Amino acid sequence: MSPLSVSVLVFCVIFLGCVTTDHLNIGTSVNGQLAYVSNVKMSAIPFKVRVKNVFYTNETSPKVIKGITAIDSLNSKAKATVTAGGVGTTFANIKLKSERGEGLDYQIQIFATVLTLGGDEYAASGVDVGVA
Numbered sequence: 642m643s644p645l646s647v648s649v650l651v652f653c654v655i656f657l658g659c660v661t662t663d664h665l666n667i668g669t670s671v672n673g674q675l676a677y678v679s680n681v682k683m684s685a686i687p688f689k690v691r692v693k694n695v696f697y698t699n700e701t702s703p704k705v706i707k708g709i710t711a712i713d714s715l716n717s718k719a720k721a722t723v724t725a726g727g728v729g730t731t732f733a734n735i736k737l738k739s740e741r742g743e744g745l746d747y748q749i750q751i752f753a754t755v756l757t758l759g760g761d762e763y764a765a766s767g768v769d770v771g772v773a
């Protein structure tokens with residue numbers, strides 16, 4: 642490949658990587674109930690990247706996370722990533738990162754099932770235990 646076509650390719654990859662909006666959508670909301678909803682807003686500061694960590698857990702009534710969605714209401718180029726826990730665990734940390742000079746406006750939804758130790762609901766995550 643000529644140096645020109647390489648740089649065109651690199652440009653295309655970077656361009657596509659920057660333009661796509663990142664809605665985070667992992668796991669499934671099926672079999673889970675909406676356990677947590679949070680609207681996260683941070684105003685824009687010129688030249689600054691705004692970062693917000695959203696931590697979810699429920700100590701009083703632990704739930705196994707089935708799915709996480711993070712919807713970017715601004716349709717911006719902000720990024721949402723799960724940095725700890727997540728699907729299959731009882732906690733999650735979601736890191737939201739704005740574009741430089743932009744704000745953040747996300748809605749986070751966590752779908753989960755109640756964890757009852759030794760109980761049916763936990764076992765039922767993979768297997769249908771039937772009617773007790």
Ligand SMILES: *[C@@H]1O[C@H](CO)[C@@H](O)[C@H](O)[C@H]1NC(C)=O
Pocket residue numbers: 676677698699700701702
């Ligand atoms: C934990 O779960 C219980 C039962 O579903 C609920 O009432 C409570 O609000 C939850 N707490 C948090 C911090 O989400």
